[in-house]
Each structure stands twice: as structure tokens, then as C-alpha cells.
Amino acid sequence: MFKSILRTRFKGVLSLAGIYMSIAMATRTYLLFFSRADVSWNIWNLIKVYAMGAFYDIVSVSYMLIPFALLVTLLTDNAFYKRWRMTSAIVFYTILIAAAIFGAFAEYFFWEEFSTRFNFIAIDYLVYTSEVTNNIFESYNIPLVVSLWTLFTSAVASLAIRKKLFTPSERISTTIWQRLKVGSAFIIFPFIAFFAFGQNTERYFDNQYNSELAKDGVYSLGSAYINNELDYHKFYVNNDDKATLTELRKLLATDGSQYTSSNPDDITRKITSSEEAKSYNVILICNESLSASFLGAFGNTEKLTPNLDSIAKQSMLFTNLYATGTRTVRGMEAITLSIPPTPGSSIVRRPGNESLFTLGSVFSQKGYDTKFVYGGYGYFDNMNYFFGNNGFKVVDRNFFTKEETRFANAWGVCDGDLFKKAIQEADSSYAAGKPFFQYVMTTSNHRPYTYPENCVDIPSGSGREGAVKYTDYAMGQLIRDARSKPWFKNTLIIIVADHCNNSAGKSSINIEKYHIPFIVYNPNLVKPTKVETQCSQIDVAPTILGLMGWSYESKFFGKNILTMKPEEQRAFVGTYQKLGYIKGNKVVVLDVQRRSEFFTYDKNTNDLTPSTKNNALLNEAVAYYQGAYYLYKNGLTKKPI
Known part of the structure; x- marks a missing residue:
């Protein structure tokens, strides 16, 4: 039967x-x-x-x-x-x-x-x-x-x-x-x-x-x-929370910083600068999918980025910085919150992400006109809500007139139109007598790789190389337009990527696919130099504030790259599930089911070779990742009231 x-x-x-x-x-x-x-x-x-x-x-x-x-x-x-x-x-x-x-x-x-x-x-x-x-x-x-x-x-x-x-x-x-x-x-x-x-x-x-x-x-x-959000304590190697937070405080301590409390779950530090405070304007360009490997400054021979390569020669160029993830919102999280990636989706997309301590909140406290400028519709990935509730005025595609939109595709207006809008917003802030900080998010270096005709010698829509060359073209135009403005002499233009163009590879985490450029440009304010310190996207915010010479209270996990000691150098890379921690050529990857893998990284060949367990490295990684998860989940990364 x-x-x-x-x-x-x-x-x-x-x-x-x-x-x-x-x-x-x-x-x-x-x-x-x-x-x-x-x-x-x-x-x-x-x-x-x-x-x-x-x-x-x-x-x-x-x-x-x-x-x-x-x-x-x-x-x-x-x-x-x-x-x-x-x-x-x-x-x-x-x-x-x-x-x-x-x-x-x-x-x-x-x-x-x-x-x-x-x-x-x-x-x-x-x-x-x-x-x-x-x-x-x-x-x-x-x-x-x-x-x-x-x-x-x-x-x-x-x-x-x-x-x-x-x-x-x-x-x-x-x-x-x-x-x-x-x-x-x-x-x-x-x-x-x-x-x-x-x-x-x-x-x-x-x-x-x-x-x-x-x-x-x-x-x-x-x-x-x-599993869009994973409970760190349930899935990953973890230690007692109090011991972990005590270790985290040791890792975050630096010369020129002092904790404001002895409470182990409070990482608030008073950052004291020995330099004179500046009132520079800042335009931070977060460039979509701009892998370091695209730039001639990092060895590319295809001549896709002549403008960026020229800018890099006149700038402070950080050559050893790694993105924390593989998505735009993960890059936004790292740059604005200066926090390692927590497992699951980015904090930008999570509930309870209002009134956090951010780079924008520091600038706002200093009296800056602080804006998030984006060529797409910012409801995508919850960007408008996140920035709007964390110290930024939102200027997205809804604020572009028909005349200001020369070309657009599914993701937003082309980078050239976006940069013109950013210049316009800077003019507006300057006319109002206010210093300004802008977080500008580009979209052109993204499939379908379309852009205005007759800008570069690669046809629109033909592939990634053309999109890279177009975003470089638009960047060159931005610099030329900015130079003609009265506010330029007092403005830092910062270029960093949200993530690389592709994270795929034979290893579970391919470290070279997280390598991104970080450029600080203004020949009037910054001397051309190469900074080879191993560092992370979470270090961008403290470094910008260090260049400003500001003293401030910080809840950031990152550090000023320019004052980092050799023993402090490290980087964070991750997927939504795997959490990587790099220190020198040693790597540990934390994964679900409380697994950890150890590797030696060869930067010349980009090979990861399995290695023996390194307890010191593991404890540092757990302190950062468990600490970030605990502090965010318990509302301890909020800005002071």
C-alpha cells in the first residue's frame, strides 16, 4: 500500500x-x-x-x-x-x-x-x-x-x-x-x-x-x-561581557585620550589635541565601489583614473586602509559611526539607530552645516532615516530639479550632476556664513554602468571600466569647480570608497578585495605624503577630526591614523556573517557556531595560509566585535544628551 x-x-x-x-x-x-x-x-x-x-x-x-x-x-x-x-x-x-x-x-x-x-x-x-x-x-x-x-x-x-x-x-x-x-x-x-x-x-x-x-x-x-541580524553571544566566540569591555577599553586607550568614567561599559573618552583647532570645511566623497586596484597610484596600468592619480600625488594618501564590508551601508556605518561591523545587516538599516554618536554629531556640535548629499532616493537602505536622525540634513534626489539632472539611471543622478549639487550646497552654506561638512555618496560606479555620453572614451553601459573612468572624470571636474570657489582655500576634500567592486574569491574572506583608497586633498592645507599605516575604515572619522586639531568627547572605536603606534595598527573586514581581524600579517576570522580560523596573510600574493591558534589575536578580535555588539544593543553608542 x-x-x-x-x-x-x-x-x-x-x-x-x-x-x-x-x-x-x-x-x-x-x-x-x-x-x-x-x-x-x-x-x-x-x-x-x-x-x-x-x-x-x-x-x-x-x-x-x-x-x-x-x-x-x-x-x-x-x-x-x-x-x-x-x-x-x-x-x-x-x-x-x-x-x-x-x-x-x-x-x-x-x-x-x-x-x-x-x-x-x-x-x-x-x-x-x-x-x-x-x-x-x-x-x-x-x-x-x-x-x-x-x-x-x-x-x-x-x-x-x-x-x-x-x-x-x-x-x-x-x-x-x-x-x-x-x-x-x-x-x-x-x-x-x-x-x-x-x-x-x-x-x-x-x-x-x-x-x-x-x-x-x-x-x-x-x-x-x-539571519539578517545575528546574536553575537549566541553564534560567536565570546567572553564574559565585563572582561571583554575591560579589554576593549585597553585597546581603545591612546596617548592624548582619557576615559571620562571608570565604568567598564563606558568607552567615552576625552580626546585632547595638542594642535591649534581649525575651522576647515570638509567635503567627504564616499565613492561607490572604488577599489584601490583601479587607481594607478596603487599599481593599475589601465589609466582608468588619471584625475584621481593626479589628485593622489598632491594629497595625503593612505595606502593600507581596508573597508569593513561589502555593501554601501556597511561603509557608511564604519565612516560615520567608527564602529567595527556587527554580524547581520548594517546599523544603518536597523531599528533604534537614532541619536547615535557620529562624525556628523561632532561637526554639528561645532556649529557646522552638516549635510548628506546623495544622487538617489535616500529611502533606499534606510539612508535618509539614518542620516536625518544622526546630525545630518538630507539632500537626496528629491532636491534635484529637472535642470540639475542631466543624466540619471536606476540608482540616481550621475556623479557629475551630484558633484554640481554638492558645490551648490557648499555655496549656500558659505553664503550663510556657516562652516560646512558634507557626506557625498556617489552611484555611477555601479551596474548598469551608464553615464553621460562624450565624457570618456569608453561607451556608456559597456562595463565597469567605463564607469570607473567616468567617476574619475567627474571627480576631476569637482576639483576644478571647487578650486574656483572662495571657500576652497579652507576646505578639505576627502575621497574614500564605501567598499570594493567585488569581494568574491577563493577564500572565505579575500583581504585584497577590501583594500580601498583614502585621500585627503587640498594643497593649501595638506602636504603631499604617503601614509602606509595598516588601518581601517573605522579610522577615517578620528583621522579627519585629528586633522582639524579638535579636542572632543569620543565614543568611536577607531583611532587617528596619523598618531597610531605600530602595535595599534589593525584592520577589520567582514561579510554579514564572517568577522575578520587583521594585525600585521596575522588574521583571525570569527564565524557562527563559535568557530574561529587563523591565517597568515601574504600581501604580495594575496594568499591566506592556515596557521595555528593565536589566543592574543583572538582575544583582541572578540573584544572589538563583542564589545561593538554589546554597546550598540544596549544603547551605549548614543551621543550624550
């Missing part, structure tokens, strides 16, 4: 599971060959990829089949064999086939961009459908994609219907208890899988591409949704 019930009642359910797994395996195979230059072709690794992949495909499809399994279990024999029921089953199974094939197409495009299966970035993109949809239409040949999707769906569904995979070939009589014996397995297995299995494939592979291929895209999407 068991086999008979499977063959009749659950024939459609089993057929759909088989079709889904076939699509998932085909997708995995295509992605494998797409990244053939990067994957490990070791036969044992390939066996693990497909074996683990098949398991996660089964788990994934089991979730989808719950309502169908329930239905065929509970329907009486009379109702089950009705024509309307079988017709409905064919319709719904066809819809699921279409969805599975659509997912395969989406996975290809996501893999092409990020070299990973769906993760929390995909979740974020589902929230902001307008920008993402427009970006897709501007980046890809949608009619061709839709045609191929329709063709594949029609072919698979037609074959399944012709072979009668969704309809029983015979009629048998069953009781509810007989059906429950079979149906309960389909229903209980997904719940067991939910609590028993994560999708931590990294531990089984040295190559990150193989690890990602062993995952299932749909399962990864669901996992990312559930």
Missing part, C-alpha cells in the same frame, strides 16, 4: 521534487563551468559539491511541497480524483516550475555580480523593488531573458504533462490513516531540517567558490532572511 500511495497520491509531489532538483543541479553545473577558472576541480571536492548540493536541494524543495503534501494527504478519495483537482494541480505545479526556472535565471545574474548564492543582499534587493527592477531593465536584455524563461518553462511543463507526471495513472482506495503514514514524512522532514541543519558549507571546503556551489539558492535566501 505504501508504494501504491506514493505512486498515486504523491506522484505529483514527487515529480515536482524531481523537476526542482534537476533544475537546481543544472544551475549548479552551469555556475561551476561559469567560474571554472576559480573553482577547485579536485574530484573529492566536486563529489562533495554535488552530494551536499543534492541534500540542500531536497531540504529546499521539501519546504515548498508542504502545502501540496498536506492537500493530497487530507483530500478524500472522491475529491482527489476529481478532474478539477487534477487540473488545478497541473496549473500550480506549472507555476512552481516557472518559479524554479526564474530562480535559476536570477541566480545566474546574482552569481555574475557577487559570485555567491543568494544572501542578505538579495533580501535587501527584494525590499527596494523600484531601484532593483530599474537596474535590471537597464543592465540586461530583458526581452531575451523573458523569452528564454518562457521557452524553458514551456518545454519542461509540456514534457511533464505529456508524461502525466502530475496525474495518477490508476485509482486506489485509501484511508486517512494510510495517507497520514506517508504524508507525515513529507510534512515532518522540513521541520526537522529547519532545526537540525544550517547551510554552513565553508567548513568542508578550502575554496569559497566550491562552498557556494554546494548550497541551494532558495535555501540560502530563506536562511539569509532569518
Whole structure:
């Protein structure tokens, strides 16, 4: 009877599971060959990829089949064999086939961009459908994609219907208890899988591409949704909070700083400068996806950034600074809050992120006209709310007139138009007799890589290289326009990236893919020099305030790079789940299930070689990351009232 019930009642359910797994395996195979230059072709690794992949495909499809399994279990024999029921089953199974094939197409495009299966970035993109949809239409040949999707769906569904995979070939009589014996397995297995299995494939592979291929895209999407914010104490190596915060206070202590309290959970310090305080204006350009590797100043020979290379020669250039993450909001978090990345999504996108101690709040306290200038719509990624509630006036695309918008795409106005707006806002502040601080966020160096024609010698929309060359062109125009202004002689122009253009690689964290430029420009105020100190994006804010010569109360985790001692040098890099800490050539990566991995980093070859456990390095990493999580969750990074 068991086999008979499977063959009749659950024939459609089993057929759909088989079709889904076939699509998932085909997708995995295509992605494998797409990244053939990067994957490990070791036969044992390939066996693990497909074996683990098949398991996660089964788990994934089991979730989808719950309502169908329930239905065929509970329907009486009379109702089950009705024509309307079988017709409905064919319709719904066809819809699921279409969805599975659509997912395969989406996975290809996501893999092409990020070299990973769906993760929390995909979740974020589902929230902001307008920008993402427009970006897709501007980046890809949608009619061709839709045609191929329709063709594949029609072919698979037609074959399944012709072979009668969704309809029983015979009629048998069953009781509810007989059906429950079979149906309960389909229903209980997904719940067991939910609590028993994560999708931590990294531990089984040295190559990150193989690890990602062993995952299932749909399962990864669901996992990312559930784990968009991770409890540090539950998932990561941690120590007693009081001991951790005591260690953190030791790490944050510097010459010229003094704690205002002996309380271990208070990191407020009085920063005292020995220099004369300045009233420089500051325009901070946070440039989208500007990897250090794009600049000739860092060894690139493609001549994509002639303006930035010229600016770098006249500037204070920090050559050894690393972004904390792989998303714009993570860069914003690091630069404005000077805090290491906490697991999950950026603080910019989290609830309870109002009235924090930020770079903007320091400038506001000093009487500055403080603005966030953005060429897109700042509701995206919660940017307007974050900046608007943390010391900034928001100037986003809503404030651009038609005349001020020469060119725009899905993500916002082009960098040239954005910089003209920033200049206009600076003029306004200057005319009002107020010093100003601007955080300017660019968008042009982002897919679909479109920009105004006749600006650079690479056609708009042809790829990343053209977008890099255009953003460099716009930066050159900004500098030329700024030089003509009366406020320029007293203005620092600071250029830093939010993150690199791509974080993918063979290792779980690829350190070279976090290396970004940090440039402080104004020949009247700053002498050209190279600063080779190993440092992090969280050090940008304290360094700016150090250049201003200001004394202030600080809750920042970062330090003034210019006064850092050799033993204080370190950097933070991370994904939404993995937390990396670099000190010299030693690296520790904290991961869920309280795992930690240790490596030696070769900057010349960009290789990470596994090394033995380093307790001192681990304790420092835990102090920073656990301390950041604890202080934010307990409201202790708020600015003083």
C-alpha cells in the first residue's frame, strides 16, 4: 500500500521534487563551468559539491511541497480524483516550475555580480523593488531573458504533462490513516531540517567558490532572511561581557585620550589635541565601489583614473586602509559611526539607530552645516532615516530639479550632476556664513554602468571600466569647480570608497578585495605624503577630526591614523556573517557556531595560509566585535544628551 500511495497520491509531489532538483543541479553545473577558472576541480571536492548540493536541494524543495503534501494527504478519495483537482494541480505545479526556472535565471545574474548564492543582499534587493527592477531593465536584455524563461518553462511543463507526471495513472482506495503514514514524512522532514541543519558549507571546503556551489539558492535566501541580524553571544566566540569591555577599553586607550568614567561599559573618552583647532570645511566623497586596484597610484596600468592619480600625488594618501564590508551601508556605518561591523545587516538599516554618536554629531556640535548629499532616493537602505536622525540634513534626489539632472539611471543622478549639487550646497552654506561638512555618496560606479555620453572614451553601459573612468572624470571636474570657489582655500576634500567592486574569491574572506583608497586633498592645507599605516575604515572619522586639531568627547572605536603606534595598527573586514581581524600579517576570522580560523596573510600574493591558534589575536578580535555588539544593543553608542 505504501508504494501504491506514493505512486498515486504523491506522484505529483514527487515529480515536482524531481523537476526542482534537476533544475537546481543544472544551475549548479552551469555556475561551476561559469567560474571554472576559480573553482577547485579536485574530484573529492566536486563529489562533495554535488552530494551536499543534492541534500540542500531536497531540504529546499521539501519546504515548498508542504502545502501540496498536506492537500493530497487530507483530500478524500472522491475529491482527489476529481478532474478539477487534477487540473488545478497541473496549473500550480506549472507555476512552481516557472518559479524554479526564474530562480535559476536570477541566480545566474546574482552569481555574475557577487559570485555567491543568494544572501542578505538579495533580501535587501527584494525590499527596494523600484531601484532593483530599474537596474535590471537597464543592465540586461530583458526581452531575451523573458523569452528564454518562457521557452524553458514551456518545454519542461509540456514534457511533464505529456508524461502525466502530475496525474495518477490508476485509482486506489485509501484511508486517512494510510495517507497520514506517508504524508507525515513529507510534512515532518522540513521541520526537522529547519532545526537540525544550517547551510554552513565553508567548513568542508578550502575554496569559497566550491562552498557556494554546494548550497541551494532558495535555501540560502530563506536562511539569509532569518539571519539578517545575528546574536553575537549566541553564534560567536565570546567572553564574559565585563572582561571583554575591560579589554576593549585597553585597546581603545591612546596617548592624548582619557576615559571620562571608570565604568567598564563606558568607552567615552576625552580626546585632547595638542594642535591649534581649525575651522576647515570638509567635503567627504564616499565613492561607490572604488577599489584601490583601479587607481594607478596603487599599481593599475589601465589609466582608468588619471584625475584621481593626479589628485593622489598632491594629497595625503593612505595606502593600507581596508573597508569593513561589502555593501554601501556597511561603509557608511564604519565612516560615520567608527564602529567595527556587527554580524547581520548594517546599523544603518536597523531599528533604534537614532541619536547615535557620529562624525556628523561632532561637526554639528561645532556649529557646522552638516549635510548628506546623495544622487538617489535616500529611502533606499534606510539612508535618509539614518542620516536625518544622526546630525545630518538630507539632500537626496528629491532636491534635484529637472535642470540639475542631466543624466540619471536606476540608482540616481550621475556623479557629475551630484558633484554640481554638492558645490551648490557648499555655496549656500558659505553664503550663510556657516562652516560646512558634507557626506557625498556617489552611484555611477555601479551596474548598469551608464553615464553621460562624450565624457570618456569608453561607451556608456559597456562595463565597469567605463564607469570607473567616468567617476574619475567627474571627480576631476569637482576639483576644478571647487578650486574656483572662495571657500576652497579652507576646505578639505576627502575621497574614500564605501567598499570594493567585488569581494568574491577563493577564500572565505579575500583581504585584497577590501583594500580601498583614502585621500585627503587640498594643497593649501595638506602636504603631499604617503601614509602606509595598516588601518581601517573605522579610522577615517578620528583621522579627519585629528586633522582639524579638535579636542572632543569620543565614543568611536577607531583611532587617528596619523598618531597610531605600530602595535595599534589593525584592520577589520567582514561579510554579514564572517568577522575578520587583521594585525600585521596575522588574521583571525570569527564565524557562527563559535568557530574561529587563523591565517597568515601574504600581501604580495594575496594568499591566506592556515596557521595555528593565536589566543592574543583572538582575544583582541572578540573584544572589538563583542564589545561593538554589546554597546550598540544596549544603547551605549548614543551621543550624550
